[in-house]
Structures are given as structure tokens and as C-alpha cells.
Amino acid sequence: MAIVRGPVVFAQQVVHKHLTRLPKDDEALDQWMVATRDPVVFRYTGQEPSSQRDDFMPLYRFAEKATYRLYFDPALRNILW
Numbered sequence: 001m002a003i004v005r006g007p008v009v010f011a012q013q014v015v016h017k018h019l020t021r022l023p024k025d026d027e028a029l030d031q032w033m034v035a036t037r038d039p040v041v042f043r044y045t046g047q048e049p050s051s052q053r054d055d056f057m058p059l060y061r062f063a064e065k066a067t068y069r070l071y072f073d074p075a076l077r078n079i080l081w
Contacts, residue, residue: 002071003029003056010042010056011068 003010003022023029033042033056041057048054062068 003033008040009059009070011059011062011070012054012056013068014053 023032032045034045034047036043036055038057040061041055043055059068059070
């Protein structure tokens with residue numbers, strides 16, 4: 001499962017921290033994603049304030065060879081480490 005809004009695919013910045021469970025429908029997803037000062041970067045409800053690297057941003061913003069998480073399996077556990 002991936003987050004797609006219009007032509008934009010969103011990816012999460014850190015691949016080695018918290019796995020997040022995506023909401024099941026668009027309305028819940030809209031409530032779950034929280035806007036930041038940057039109009040194309042979102043946090044999620046319940047995200048630790050000190051953890052900006054868990055933010056979601058458009059895939060096109062990632063530099064070459066940067067790591068990111070794009071697909072989310074709802075069956076996965078929430079915490080990796």
C-alpha cells in the first residue's frame with residue numbers, strides 16, 4: 001500500500017524507525033496526515049515531535065541514493081527497533 005494524492009506518491013523519510021499503519025480509507029487518511037510549514041511535507045497524527053525524519057514527502061524530493069519507505073504492509077508490526 002502506498003500514499004498517492006493526485007499525481008504525487010508520498011514516501012516516508014526514515015526506513016529504520018517506526019513503521020506506521022496507514023488509515024483504511026481516504027477520509028481517515030486526510031485526518032491522519034498533518035500539514036507542516038512546507039506545503040508538500042506531512043507528519044502523521046501521533047508522530048513524536050522530535051522525529052521530523054518520519055515525515056512524508058513526495059518521492060520526487062528524495063535525492064539519488066537516498067533511503068525512503070514507499071510501501072506499507074498493514075500486517076507489519078509498528079516498531080522495528
